[in-house]
Amino acid sequence: MAEVALNGLSKRYAGSGELAVKGMTLTVADGEFMVLLGPSGCGKSSVLRMIAGLEPISAGTVSIDGKVINAMPAKDRDIAMVFQSYALYPHMDVFNNLAFGLRRRSVPRDEIERRVNAAAAQLGLTPFLKRKPHALSGGQRQRVALGRAIVREPKVFLFDEPLSNLDAALRVTTRNELIRQQQDIGITTIYVTHDQIEAMTMGHRICIMDKGEVVQIGPPLAVYRDPANTFVARFLGNPPMNLMRVALEADAGEARLRLGTLTLPAAAWPADRLGALGSGALLGIRPEDLYETSPRPGDDSLLPLPATVAAVEPLGAETLLVLTLDGVEEEVIARCGRETRLRPGGRATIMLDSAAAHLFDPATTRVIARIGA
Amino acid sequence: MGARRARPATLLVFLAPAFLLYASFTVYPVLRTFWNSIHTIGPHNVQLFVGLANFRALLFDDEVFWKAVGNTAIFTVVATVVDVVGGLLLALCLFSGAPFAKLLRVVWFTPVLMSYVVVGIIWVWIYDYDWGLANLILRSIGLGAFEQSWLGDPHTALWSVMATHIWKWLGFNMIVFLAALYALPAEVLGAAELDNCGWLAKLVYIIIPMLRPTIVNLLILSFVGKMMIFDLVWIMTGGGPLWSTETVSTYVYKRAFDWNTFDLGYPSAIAVLWFIIILAFVFAMTHVLRSRDRLEY
Amino acid sequence: MAAPGNLWLGHLRRSPLLLFLLLYTVLAGGPFLWVASLSLRTTPEIFAHPFALPGPLHWEKFAEAWTRSNYSTYFWNSTIVVVTAVVLLTVIGAMVAHCLARYQFRGNRLARFVILSGLILPPQLLILSLFQILLEFDLYNTLSGLILVYVAAHLAVTVYILEGFFAQIPQDLFDAARIDGYSDFEIFWRITLPIGTPAIFTAVTLNFIILWNEFLYAVVLLTEDDKRTLPLGIMHFMGSHQLDIGMLATGLMIAILPIILLYAFFSETMIRGMTAGAVR
Numbered sequence: 001m002a003e004v005a006l007n008g009l010s011k012r013y014a015g016s017g018e019l020a021v022k023g024m025t026l027t028v029a030d031g032e033f034m035v036l037l038g039p040s041g042c043g044k045s046s047v048l049r050m051i052a053g054l055e056p057i058s059a060g061t062v063s064i065d066g067k068v069i070n071a072m073p074a075k076d077r078d079i080a081m082v083f084q085s086y087a088l089y090p091h092m093d094v095f096n097n098l099a100f101g102l103r104r105r106s107v108p109r110d111e112i113e114r115r116v117n118a119a120a121a122q123l124g125l126t127p128f129l130k131r132k133p134h135a136l137s138g139g140q141r142q143r144v145a146l147g148r149a150i151v152r153e154p155k156v157f158l159f160d161e162p163l164s165n166l167d168a169a170l171r172v173t174t175r176n177e178l179i180r181q182q183q184d185i186g187i188t189t190i191y192v193t194h195d196q197i198e199a200m201t202m203g204h205r206i207c208i209m210d211k212g213e214v215v216q217i218g219p220p221l222a223v224y225r226d227p228a229n230t231f232v233a234r235f236l237g238n239p240p241m242n243l244m245r246v247a248l249e250a251d252a253g254e255a256r257l258r259l260g261t262l263t264l265p266a267a268a269w270p271a272d273r274l275g276a277l278g279s280g281a282l283l284g285i286r287p288e289d290l291y292e293t294s295p296r297p298g299d300d301s302l303l304p305l306p307a308t309v310a311a312v313e314p315l316g317a318e319t320l321l322v323l324t325l326d327g328v329e330e331e332v333i334a335r336c337g338r339e340t341r342l343r344p345g346g347r348a349t350i351m352l353d354s355a356a357a358h359l360f361d362p363a364t365t366r367v368i369a370r371i372g373a
Numbered sequence: 374m375g376a377r378r379a380r381p382a383t384l385l386v387f388l389a390p391a392f393l394l395y396a397s398f399t400v401y402p403v404l405r406t407f408w409n410s411i412h413t414i415g416p417h418n419v420q421l422f423v424g425l426a427n428f429r430a431l432l433f434d435d436e437v438f439w440k441a442v443g444n445t446a447i448f449t450v451v452a453t454v455v456d457v458v459g460g461l462l463l464a465l466c467l468f469s470g471a472p473f474a475k476l477l478r479v480v481w482f483t484p485v486l487m488s489y490v491v492v493g494i495i496w497v498w499i500y501d502y503d504w505g506l507a508n509l510i511l512r513s514i515g516l517g518a519f520e521q522s523w524l525g526d527p528h529t530a531l532w533s534v535m536a537t538h539i540w541k542w543l544g545f546n547m548i549v550f551l552a553a554l555y556a557l558p559a560e561v562l563g564a565a566e567l568d569n570c571g572w573l574a575k576l577v578y579i580i581i582p583m584l585r586p587t588i589v590n591l592l593i594l595s596f597v598g599k600m601m602i603f604d605l606v607w608i609m610t611g612g613g614p615l616w617s618t619e620t621v622s623t624y625v626y627k628r629a630f631d632w633n634t635f636d637l638g639y640p641s642a643i644a645v646l647w648f649i650i651i652l653a654f655v656f657a658m659t660h661v662l663r664s665r666d667r668l669e670y
Numbered sequence: 671m672a673a674p675g676n677l678w679l680g681h682l683r684r685s686p687l688l689l690f691l692l693l694y695t696v697l698a699g700g701p702f703l704w705v706a707s708l709s710l711r712t713t714p715e716i717f718a719h720p721f722a723l724p725g726p727l728h729w730e731k732f733a734e735a736w737t738r739s740n741y742s743t744y745f746w747n748s749t750i751v752v753v754t755a756v757v758l759l760t761v762i763g764a765m766v767a768h769c770l771a772r773y774q775f776r777g778n779r780l781a782r783f784v785i786l787s788g789l790i791l792p793p794q795l796l797i798l799s800l801f802q803i804l805l806e807f808d809l810y811n812t813l814s815g816l817i818l819v820y821v822a823a824h825l826a827v828t829v830y831i832l833e834g835f836f837a838q839i840p841q842d843l844f845d846a847a848r849i850d851g852y853s854d855f856e857i858f859w860r861i862t863l864p865i866g867t868p869a870i871f872t873a874v875t876l877n878f879i880i881l882w883n884e885f886l887y888a889v890v891l892l893t894e895d896d897k898r899t900l901p902l903g904i905m906h907f908m909g910s911h912q913l914d915i916g917m918l919a920t921g922l923m924i925a926i927l928p929i930i931l932l933y934a935f936f937s938e939t940m941i942r943g944m945t946a947g948a949v950r
Contacts, residue, residue, distance in 0.1 A: 049563075052563075052567065053566070053567075054563045054566060054567075073566075074563075074566045074567055075566055075567060075568070075569040075570065075571070079567065080567065081563075081564070081567055083560045083563065083564060084560075085558065085560050087558065087560035087561045087563065087564040088561075088564075089561060089564070089565075089579065090561075090583065091582040091583060091585070100568055100578070101567070101568030101569060104568050104569040104570060104574065105569050148564075148568075
């Protein structure tokens with residue numbers, strides 16, 4: 001059992017007034033693959049380094065299997081880490097890079113040989129065992145870094161943006177390898193990245209961080225479908241979710257939302273929430289939920305929006321449309337099929353799937369509700 | 374392409390002053406020294422060709438020369454090792470997050486900046502038998518039995534001068550090592566921490582191997598500098614007492630300017646021979662100590 | 671990112687370290703403080719109590735040393751020699767460095783080899799012949815002779831430092847200047863020198879310190895008292911006034927003060943300058 005629990009974890013760097021990590025509380029279950037996702041500077045790497053013991057903790061606790069390890073030196077925590085820059089020992093060959101940690105822990109020699117050769121075989125490194133890091137390619141070095149963590153057979157794996165130095169093709173294959181590894185070995189893993197594709201494909205749960213705080217935790221698809229606030233809504237998904245201002249109107253006791261020339265009934269959510277809103281809200285709709293032609297003809301949850309096409313971006317497999325909706329200030333992006341005939345400057349009626357729309361409070365940026373929910 | 378070529382006249386203007394000076398005051402003197410070494414040069418530039426006689430006399434008949442070589446050898450080896458190891462230790466002290474590290478770095482470097490004259494005279498006073506700091510401290514902590522005439526006793530003179538020389542240069546090696554330590558990739562040290570390395574293991578298995586190029590460079594630099602040492606010895610002891618601090622360079626000076634017969638040929642031979650020996654050692658050291666692989670990071 | 675030291679020593683006990691730091695600081699700086707205090711005391715006072723702090727502060731000794739003991743002559747000789755030599759070294763060295771770094775020509779590698787081989791020439795190989803040469807050209811015992819010798823002797827180091835830096839200036843700048851019609855000399859003056867200023871600063875610092883303290887060449891090539899540079903002057907004084915510790919100490923302080931003053935303001939530059947070439 002290796003459950004990692006963070007409780008109120010905080011980090012302040014010397015000489016800085018701000019907290020880099022603000023009271024983070026999170027539990028990673030045994031065998032779970034948890035991804036910490038967020039933009040640069042959100043504190044995710046600091047959290048990882050505090051868990052590893054490479055960074056002193058300012059406040060709060062880190063526990064493994066219920067035992068608080070704040071004061072435990074890094075080398076006693078039974079944690080293996082893969083660094084962004086791989087951090088291989090430049091003066092040792094691949095074999096010794098893999099074996100070094102085991103030797104330092106007095107693992108018997110034949111056991112070391114067994115583990116190292118097994119890991120090397122698993123990662124395709126056997127022909128390179130005698131080479132030094134400077135004679136390896138980036139992908140090979142990355143695998144050595146991974147191998148070094150695997151042979152340790154630790155309680156927890158930590159990954160600090162391990163794929164960010166690889167080219168795109170290599171990133172895809174390595175990503176799949178990592179997923180397979182984790183499924184085979186089943187060790188609790190905490191994985192830091194700023195790449196949402198890695199987060200969406202690799203994690204059992206993702207934890208989105210911004211400015212040192214946890215914003216949302218959950219399985220990737222759940223977070224994607226139900227973002228907790230506008231930050232998450234726009235961070236996940238490419239192109240990001242469209243956000244448009246809608247005005248709140250009362251008309252004979254019935255609340256309505258006005259989006260440009262369109263009026264949306266506001267019956268789907270409780271009136272008290274609306275009351276707290278003041279006069280406006282933000283409507284969020286993902287590009288894939290805006291359609292050139294209605295996907296469910298006759299379903300009146302699909303609302304027509306007159307629009308002018310500002311730009312057309314053919315991507316090959318699909319086309320992105322940049323649209324100006326009548327009466328709406330913000331430009332929106334819609335996904336449509338590659339066979340579209342729309343041209344810049346042309347007029348179109350875009351169908352908005354209100355069942356998939358989100359409503360956000362502009363003051364707190366938090367989500368109010370899904371219209372369709 | 375045209376920007377990389379220049380008219381010959383331009384090249385001449387850029388290079389001429391330097392090369393003229395260099396040719397006259399460096400190249401020519403070197404050649405002339407080689408010439409001198411196979412002659413006897415008397416007063417009024419009387420020259421007598423003697424072939425390899427100077428070298429023969431030097432190698433086989435000159436006790437003082439061999440004493441000087443011995444002194445210089447001891448000095449070079451011991452002082453180089455202490456200087457480089459000591460510099461590394463000092464750098465590690467500051468690297469480990471000592472308080473006031475920035476200030477200490479500046480203070481510890483000060484002896485490097487001072488002239489040998491200043492350093493020499495101060496330490497002559499420190500080594501003074503009656504009122505010098507060294508004996509005073511020994512007396513005050515009850516080790517009065519160990520007090521010496523540091524520079525007056527042939528057994529201790531060389532080591533005393535050596536101590537002063539080391540004192541002057543430790544700061545230099547410290548600065549170079551400190552820069553190298555800060556250039557180490559921090560994540561590698563983090564990886565070593567996770568691989569169950571305490572501070573000693575990190576030092577032995579990671580830091581020192583990764584510092585190898587710096588260590589080798591400083592060893593060679595130090596070695597060459599100490600093989601040629603003159604100033605400090607001349608100022609502190611003049612080569613005495615009884616040739617116990619005589620070095621090859623001071624001997625060259627003495628044979629040229631302080632001898633009862635005036636002959637520039639013989640000391641030139643010493644200088645030539647010593648130069649060849651230094652070159653040989655530098656090649657040997659470079660060959661043996663440099664690691665075969667590049668150490669990239 | 672943790673301070674590097676934390677990654678190495680982490681939680682090690684600090685007190686033995688602190689003790690060592692204190693001891694070494696006393697060792698490194700103590701002798702100078704002692705000389706400073708000696709320089710303000712008279713010799714009888716010193717012999718009475720070698721380690722007391724200065725009672726009355728005898729600032730007048732500095733004036734005395736300056737006027738009566740010829741220190742002013744030594745100081746000015748040093749200043750003239752060092753400043754002139756450093757200026758010449760910088761100008762001439764920069765020209766060579768620029769040429770070697772910038773232009774491809776047939777003798778480039780040979781020229782570089784010849785100049786940089788000066789780095790390993792021991793002074794002893796040169797002084798005896800220089801002695802003869804200066805005598806023959808009537809430059810013996812002259813400041814000009816010494817200046818020329820200093821420049822030649824330190825060209826190698828200067829060119830080494832400057833060339834390394836100049837070579838890194840992007841070629842694009844020079845191509846653009848060439849297209850704009852600049853002449854070779856203007857390119858040197860307007861591009862290499864301004865951009866290469868940090869390296870020039872480094873070389874100037876290094877040369878200044880080394881030449882200010884230089885002893886061997888000076889002691890061989892200067893014998894008349896009114897030509898002596900500061901290090902020689904002090905040695906001479908030491909020879910004839912060995913027991914006048916007080917005056918000697920004052921003289922030492924005069925020699926040290928310019929360096930200390932510069933160091934107080936420019937410690938980083940001086941440290942970097944002196945170790946340039948050794949730090950890869």
